[in-house]
Amino acid sequence: MITKFGTLFAGHVDLPEVGYDAPPVNSYWLPNGQLATVYAKTEAIAKFMDRSGYETLWLAEHHFQREGYECISNILMLAVHLCHLTEKLKIGSAFNIPPMWHPLRLAEDYATADFLTGGRVIFGIGRGYHTREVEVFGAPLLDKDANRDLFEEQIEVIFKAFNESSFSHHGKYYDIPPKVPYRGYELEEITLVPRPLNLPVECWQPIVSASERGLNLMAKYSIKGVIGGGAAPGGAADKVVDAWQRVQANHGRELPRGGDLNVGFSCYIADTEEQAIEEATKYFEENVKMFAPLGFVGGLTDEQIAATADPLRVKSAGLPTLKDAIKAGSWLCGPPDLIIEKLMDVQKRLPGLEQITLNNTIGMPQDAILEQLDRFASNVMPAFKDQ
Numbered sequence: 001m002i003t004k005f006g007t008l009f010a011g012h013v014d015l016p017e018v019g020y021d022a023p024p025v026n027s028y029w030l031p032n033g034q035l036a037t038v039y040a041k042t043e044a045i046a047k048f049m050d051r052s053g054y055e056t057l058w059l060a061e062h063h064f065q066r067e068g069y070e071c072i073s074n075i076l077m078l079a080v081h082l083c084h085l086t087e088k089l090k091i092g093s094a095f096n097i098p099p100m101w102h103p104l105r106l107a108e109d110y111a112t113a114d115f116l117t118g119g120r121v122i123f124g125i126g127r128g129y130h131t132r133e134v135e136v137f138g139a140p141l142l143d144k145d146a147n148r149d150l151f152e153e154q155i156e157v158i159f160k161a162f163n164e165s166s167f168s169h170h171g172k173y174y175d176i177p178p179k180v181p182y183r184g185y186e187l188e189e190i191t192l193v194p195r196p197l198n199l200p201v202e203c204w205q206p207i208v209s210a211s212e213r214g215l216n217l218m219a220k221y222s223i224k225g226v227i228g229g230g231a232a233p234g235g236a237a238d239k240v241v242d243a244w245q246r247v248q249a250n251h252g253r254e255l256p257r258g259g260d261l262n263v264g265f266s267c268y269i270a271d272t273e274e275q276a277i278e279e280a281t282k283y284f285e286e287n288v289k290m291f292a293p294l295g296f297v298g299g300l301t302d303e304q305i306a307a308t309a310d311p312l313r314v315k316s317a318g319l320p321t322l323k324d325a326i327k328a329g330s331w332l333c334g335p336p337d338l339i340i341e342k343l344m345d346v347q348k349r350l351p352g353l354e355q356i357t358l359n360n361t362i363g364m365p366q367d368a369i370l371e372q373l374d375r376f377a378s379n380v381m382p383a384f385k386d387q
Helices: 038-050 075-085 103-116 144-163 212-219 238-248 273-294 303-308 320-329 336-349 366-379 381-385
Strands: 003-011 056-059 090-093 120-123 203-207 224-227 263-269 330-332 355-359
Touching: 003 038, 038 056, 038 075, 038 366, 056 075, 056 355, 075 090, 075 103, 075 120, 090 103, 103 144, 120 330, 120 381, 144 212, 203 212, 203 355, 212 224, 212 238, 224 238, 263 273, 263 336, 263 366, 273 320, 273 330, 320 330, 336 366, 336 381, 355 366, 366 381
Parallel strands: 003 056, 003 355, 056 090, 090 120, 120 203, 203 224, 224 263, 263 330, 263 355
Antiparallel strands: none
């Protein structure tokens, strides 16, 4: 039963123009002061959510995005700050990217945040999808197999550090600890100091391809799944849920359908469905401009992807529309009653689902985000809180 609501804010600053009529993505190079406005914007969102009954603000780790789309480089540091400005709101990582970290530094930083916030920071991990980010940090992304191998070993190290009072790890990428003399003895094991306050650590990971290998890794470490988080298409696709249920059962966990999942939707509320579509279309278009070249808008030809960077061609390129996204179930647009009806249908299909996340589409300014959060909290959430 759906009882918890959150929102995903990937860290975009307010832009002067959005949509297909606006400049192409690669033309943006914003001044540092404008990029830094992401912090005040995140603070405003967090404070509003805290007093409006939301459960979790999910943030995304990204780097070097001079275009202003995803500008939060350190989720955990910002999460500690936000928890000091709010009373109940949880801050979730959607997601920290281990290939851009040493796994022990990530484990230490999360454990520190867990103590400093009394358990209000939620751990989340992903493999990354921006070559400019992952490859610059010296980790593989173009080589998908190497990226997955590294990620899997990092997860093993992180969970050993969380769960074992002392440990060692000797793998392909990490030799922890190296055999060195230390204060009169040879080092054989180390201890994370401090280990997290709350064990076992609640951990979430995006489900994108729903590969057997990826789902098995999640089941092995009891990692929960986010459908439609970050760049992944939203909505509760049956084939993804079916794969999740099957793998969990293979690991001895018979979950109610939708259990241990968090489903993300892009949502826009207006007085009518037509008005919602009209007002939200420019945000949908900006999202396509950003993510199509990264491979997150399925079914496009190379010519269509190239057209997203050319305002003269983009509108005649046959790109997906917001109406297509609504039909596919990744977007919810319309008056509150229609949004409630669609989410009640999701709840009926996924009785084990407890959490819904509203994705703040790239390009949406702060005022619009707060207005939409207010309309959802005032007009949609009560229908589920009162069940």
